Amino acid sequence: MARVPNWQLGREMTYPYEAAFPERQFAFVFNINRCIACQSCTMACKSTWTFSKGQEHMWWANVETKPYGGYPMFWDMKILELLEQANPEGPSWSGKLSDDRQGPYGQFDGRTIFEAERMLTPDSARVLGYLPTDEEWNSPNIYEDNPVGERGKFFEWHKTGEQLPVHKTWFFYLARICNHCTYPACLAACPRKAIYKRPEDGIVLIDQQECRGYRKCVEACPYKKSMYRGNTRISEKCVACYPRIEGRDPESQGKPTETRCMAACIGQIRMQGLVKLNRDGTWAEDRYNPLYYLVHVAKVALPLYPQFGTAPNGYYIPPRWVPRDYLRQMFGPGVDQAIERYENPDRELVAVLQLFRRSKFIIYRYEMKEGPKVYEGTLRGRRVSLYNDTVIAYGKDGEELFRTTVEEPIHVRPAIHANSI
Amino acid sequence: MNTATRSTFPNSKFAIRNSKSDGFCVEWDPRFVEEAVLRAVEARRVQGFRGERNRLYEIQDPEERDAAFREFHAVWFERLNLGGVIWRALQEQPLILANTRACIVAQARASRDEGAELFVSPAGEGVGEADRRSVGIRLGPQRLLDADHLLTFLRHEVLHIADMLDPTFGYEPRLPRAELGPAHERLLQDRYRVLWDTSIDGRLVRRNWAPPSVRDRHFHEFTKTFPMLGERLEEAFSHFFDATTLTHADLVSFASNPLAFLTSFSDPHFSNSTFEIRNSKSSADPRPPLHAGERCPLCGFPTHAFVPNPNRLPSEILARIRADFPAWTPSRGVCLQCADLYRSSPRSDAGAAFAPADSKR
Ligand code: SF4
Ligand code: SF4
Ligand code: SF4
Ligand SMILES: [Zn+2]
Ligand SMILES: [Zn+2]
Numbered sequence: 001m002a003r004v005p006n007w008q009l010g011r012e013m014t015y016p017y018e019a020a021f022p023e024r025q026f027a028f029v030f031n032i033n034r035c036i037a038c039q040s041c042t043m044a045c046k047s048t049w050t051f052s053k054g055q056e057h058m059w060w061a062n063v064e065t066k067p068y069g070g071y072p073m074f075w076d077m078k079i080l081e082l083l084e085q086a087n088p089e090g091p092s093w094s095g096k097l098s099d100d101r102q103g104p105y106g107q108f109d110g111r112t113i114f115e116a117e118r119m120l121t122p123d124s125a126r127v128l129g130y131l132p133t134d135e136e137w138n139s140p141n142i143y144e145d146n147p148v149g150e151r152g153k154f155f156e157w158h159k160t161g162e163q164l165p166v167h168k169t170w171f172f173y174l175a176r177i178c179n180h181c182t183y184p185a186c187l188a189a190c191p192r193k194a195i196y197k198r199p200e201d202g203i204v205l206i207d208q209q210e211c212r213g214y215r216k217c218v219e220a221c222p223y224k225k226s227m228y229r230g231n232t233r234i235s236e237k238c239v240a241c242y243p244r245i246e247g248r249d250p251e252s253q254g255k256p257t258e259t260r261c262m263a264a265c266i267g268q269i270r271m272q273g274l275v276k277l278n279r280d281g282t283w284a285e286d287r288y289n290p291l292y293y294l295v296h297v298a299k300v301a302l303p304l305y306p307q308f309g310t311a312p313n314g315y316y317i318p319p320r321w322v323p324r325d326y327l328r329q330m331f332g333p334g335v336d337q338a339i340e341r342y343e344n345p346d347r348e349l350v351a352v353l354q355l356f357r358r359s360k361f362i363i364y365r366y367e368m369k370e371g372p373k374v375y376e377g378t379l380r381g382r383r384v385s386l387y388n389d390t391v392i393a394y395g396k397d398g399e400e401l402f403r404t405t406v407e408e409p410i411h412v413r414p415a416i417h418a419n420s421i
Numbered sequence: 422m423n424t425a426t427r428s429t430f431p432n433s434k435f436a437i438r439n440s441k442s443d444g445f446c447v448e449w450d451p452r453f454v455e456e457a458v459l460r461a462v463e464a465r466r467v468q469g470f471r472g473e474r475n476r477l478y479e480i481q482d483p484e485e486r487d488a489a490f491r492e493f494h495a496v497w498f499e500r501l502n503l504g505g506v507i508w509r510a511l512q513e514q515p516l517i518l519a520n521t522r523a524c525i526v527a528q529a530r531a532s533r534d535e536g537a538e539l540f541v542s543p544a545g546e547g548v549g550e551a552d553r554r555s556v557g558i559r560l561g562p563q564r565l566l567d568a569d570h571l572l573t574f575l576r577h578e579v580l581h582i583a584d585m586l587d588p589t590f591g592y593e594p595r596l597p598r599a600e601l602g603p604a605h606e607r608l609l610q611d612r613y614r615v616l617w618d619t620s621i622d623g624r625l626v627r628r629n630w631a632p633p634s635v636r637d638r639h640f641h642e643f644t645k646t647f648p649m650l651g652e653r654l655e656e657a658f659s660h661f662f663d664a665t666t667l668t669h670a671d672l673v674s675f676a677s678n679p680l681a682f683l684t685s686f687s688d689p690h691f692s693n694s695t696f697e698i699r700n701s702k703s704s705a706d707p708r709p710p711l712h713a714g715e716r717c718p719l720c721g722f723p724t725h726a727f728v729p730n731p732n733r734l735p736s737e738i739l740a741r742i743r744a745d746f747p748a749w750t751p752s753r754g755v756c757l758q759c760a761d762l763y764r765s766s767p768r769s770d771a772g773a774a775f776a777p778a779d780s781k782r
């Protein structure tokens with residue numbers, strides 16, 4: 001067992017292999033506040049990668065309704081429960097939020113899935129996990145749209161259940177893909193070393209020639225994003241649409257292109273990119289990379305269940321209407337600050353949020369050009385001003401991908417035919 | 422174990438057969454075999470298995486490779502004697518060996534799907550009675566790792582099948598139609614199942630095939646199913662748990678009318694009103710709580726879904742119900758559908774206000 005730095009936990013942790021970081025890392029930000037569960041992402045992935053015989057139960061991309069939904073069923077409750085047993089004193093965070101990129105959320109003092117030695121069965125296992133049953137894989141959208149009401153009340157929704165700051169009657173949609181973790185649990189668990197992380201972009205792949213169907217990765221991945229295919233007896237997982245990332249897909253025109261599930265997003269909640277890493281695995285300063293900005297400057301986007309310890313590379317802007325204790329369990333101690341900033345965005349954040357889904361190409365850098373003030377008023381007791389700034393997105397070679405403004409252009413249609421287009 | 426036939430079993434064309442008994446064979450669903458072997462190998466830390474299995478991945482043709490895997494797992498299934506316990510449970514029931522063609526063992530999707538069923542195909546020319554019947558067993562593959570527990574479970578399940586094949590038991594696949602409709606049919610089914618399970622486990626305990634603690638568990642279930650029997654519960658329970666011979670007809674008649682059955686005992690206690698049938702016109706409150714399968718006092722439909730604490734319904738809803746049913750009190754109970762209807766009535770009134778005038782009445 002090696003000691004490796006995990007900046008999401010603010011400390012070193014144990015991992016079966018020495019740390020090795022890619023040059024750039026595949027990463028993404030999902031803005032939960034915008035997802036409408038249209039499942040376009042889900043189907044974009046399905047129709048590209050998992051439409052063959054033996055893949056019927058596979059949904060590399062899925063969108064589940066929290067808190068009751070989950071694919072496979074109850075995956076997060078189950079792994080949280082195991083972690084709770086591994087942390088009888090209670091998993092906890094100490095320290096404070098800070099600007100230190102080695103520990104922006106303080107320090108996680110509990111055991112991760114790699115550190116729960118005494119819970120492992122057989123004791124030769126390397127990662128705490130469980131193998132979902134067939135039944136658990138079978139209902140990807142169970143509990144869709146089921147809200148939580150007030151505790152102990154079964155017959156009514158709360159009268160003001162939909163009012164902010166926190167809804168008393170609530171649910172939200174959690175869109176998920178493989179997190180292409182910095183410390184993949186799937187990779188750690190594979191007895192044949194058939195899983196590898198690519199040095200150029202950190203994408204985690206299962207070598208289909210090497211896999212012998214031990215299913216250790218399925219058991220170990222805490223996000224349950226490695227899946228077993230019964231007819232080939234080989235495990236499969238999200239491949240991060242690597243031909244698009246490499247710019248080799250015919251649609252890419254030679255440019256690094258966002259994945260199918262990102263590009264298909266109707267709610268415009270998704271942005272994916274490739275972030276630069278330091279030698280210790282922290283994100284290298286890249287002030288005008290939109291992902292860097294959202295995670296490390298605005299700090300509105302947070303890792304999903306950082307306490308698992310895999311250092312996932314999927315980041316989420318938490319849903320502002322959901323009770324905070326639930327969100328803190330899911331996204332760690334940064335939740336309150338993230339929501340506060342998202343609710344009261346500064347000029348730059350408003351502009352960066354416009355970058356989502358204006359183009360299918362990966363944005364490497366953005367630039368803001370200030371525009372005129374277009375609105376002044378009060379919101380929740382605070383003065384707000386809105387500026388019609390322009391934000392420009394640049395691609396890998398510094399070429400301009402697109403530019404857009406905070407205010408959407410308004411087109412007025414002549415009134416000759418009420419319904420003409 | 423249900424009286425009704427459930428889903429079909431995997432096509433036995435793909436099954437691995439092995440025959441150990443004249444004319445009777447067990448067919449194993451390959452998927453179940455493979456899963457069971459993989460789990461057993463891991464739990465028992467069997468050496469040599471993986472190396473041998475890994476070589477099959479090198480077979481290029483997918484069909485050929487698939488067939489090789491099936492064959493390989495079947496061999497190991499046999500070698501590890503994983504099916505032994507199933508064979509044993511079946512062989513303890515000569516009625517099954519003599520009167521059915523085969524037993525098909527397949528994987529259960531979830532633990533609630535585990536159990537045994539009897540399948541009977543339609544009569545055809547030249548096909549004997551026994552050849553038309555087969556037993557289906559569904560199990561989670563991990564069950565084979567704990568042979569002792571599994572044996573107890575299987576003995577219970579196959580005794581259901583043996584009863585079904587036993588002419589003196591007189592099994593009928595359909596329970597009589599309940600005059601009160603589907604909700605009552607389900608009630609009848611539930612009661613029938615409890616009685617049959619009680620009688621089966623009573624027999625298992627007497628053969629030392631099940632631990633004596635089973636009695637308490639069944640008594641608890643019996644109490645919940647027949648609360649109307651009051652202080653006669655223990656006596657009625659013993660009638661089923663300790664009986665040596667019971668027939669399908671005995672179970673059905675008790676399930677259809679537990680009260681009538683008890684009054685047939687010549688016991689002086691029975692003439693009193695403890696067992697008064699509850700749809701009599703008495704309006705005295707408070708009444709005992711409604712049981713699953715009884716009629717909702719508002720809509721009159723038999724239901725299994727009563728509102729658990731009707732007195733905790735919001736007061737506007739209670740008032741609306743009372744406006745329509747002045748004699749009703751929460752202690753008389755209300756079904757979930759009626760409660761929903763009254764909960765939504767303010768909204769339908771509001772909606773009606775917007776309806777065009779000619780649609781209003
Ligand atoms: S396509 Fe976008 S909006 Fe639709 S479900 Fe997926 S993440 Fe949500
Ligand atoms: S999310 Fe799971 S499958 Fe994906 S890299 Fe992390 S551990 Fe592996
Ligand atoms: S990145 Fe590609 S392979 Fe992965 S979930 Fe999205 S569409 Fe599927
Ligand atoms: Zn039974
Ligand atoms: Zn009713």
